[in-house]
Amino acid sequence: xxxxxxxxxxxxxxxxxxxxxxxxxxxxxxxxxxxxxxxxxxxxxxxxxxxxxxxxxxxxxxxxxxxxxxxxxxxxxxxxxxxxxxxxxxxxxxxxxxxxxxxxxxxxxxxxxxxxxxxxxxxxxxxxxxxxxxxxxxxxxxxxxxxxxxxxxxxxxxxxxxxxxxxxxxxxxxxxxxxxxxxxxxxxxxxxxxxxxxxxxxxxxxxxxxxxxxxxxxxxxxxxxxxxxxxxxxxxxxx
Numbered sequence: 001x002x003x004x005x006x007x008x009x010x011x012x013x014x015x016x017x018x019x020x021x022x023x024x025x026x027x028x029x030x031x032x033x034x035x036x037x038x039x040x041x042x043x044x045x046x047x048x049x050x051x052x053x054x055x056x057x058x059x060x061x062x063x064x065x066x067x068x069x070x071x072x073x074x075x076x077x078x079x080x081x082x083x084x085x086x087x088x089x090x091x092x093x094x095x096x097x098x099x100x101x102x103x104x105x106x107x108x109x110x111x112x113x114x115x116x117x118x119x120x121x122x123x124x125x126x127x128x129x130x131x132x133x134x135x136x137x138x139x140x141x142x143x144x145x146x147x148x149x150x151x152x153x154x155x156x157x158x159x160x161x162x163x164x165x166x167x168x169x170x171x172x173x174x175x176x177x178x179x180x181x182x183x184x185x186x187x188x189x190x191x192x193x194x195x196x197x198x199x200x201x202x203x204x205x206x207x208x209x210x211x212x213x214x215x216x217x218x219x220x221x222x223x224x225x226x227x228x229x230x231x232x233x234x235x236x237x238x239x
């Protein structure tokens with residue numbers, strides 16, 4: 001199999017020219033969901049690397065089209081680059097873990113969805129301070145569907161690769177089913193925000209107009225939904 005570092009200049013140029021519109025389309029779509037400090041040129045550059053890696057590893061005999069396979073790897077390369085350059089304070093990650101643990105404890109004890117006021121009280125803070133934690137989580141890093149980690153990875157890393165074995169594919173498909181079930185169990189408003197954001201691809205301002213809240217409140221609801229998913233899936237993933 002040819003290696004990326006021994007690509008001829010012609011092969012690299014041909015691949016880039018043919019699929020550059022795909023990379024740019026993914027970059028601009030992803031940029032609309034990221035903090036303002038993320039530069040579109042950085043996303044495109046990372047996506048080009050993902051494109052070349054996809055070309056290097058693609059195996060048509062496995063059944064997936066090249067564009068489908070490349071799209072997954074391009075987007076994954078962009079997200080990896082953003083995470084690598086994430087300068088969020090350690091307190092943001094620490095607070096996210098605290099909130100997830102509190103949510104898990106409350107829901108295990110009550111047998112129902114943890115309420116905002118209950119979470120804030122368990123964290124020994126008022127509701128506005130709790131909302132600031134959610135806002136910080138959304139503003140400093142990608143707190144999204146892709147951050148529901150599996151042993152340090154993300155759902156992007158767990159999409160079946162055309163070169164995966166049958167057992168590997170079945171395991172990853174099972175993971176997607178678990179996540180889908182967990183999303184379906186979310187409180188109605190959180191589930192609606194995630195559906196509008198990830199399925200209908202509305203931005204935060206548009207979602208706010210639909211459900212009648214501010215853009216910042218939508219951001220908080222989305223952050224809480226992802227943290228709730230992390231709390232509910234953690235025991236399953238550890239098993």
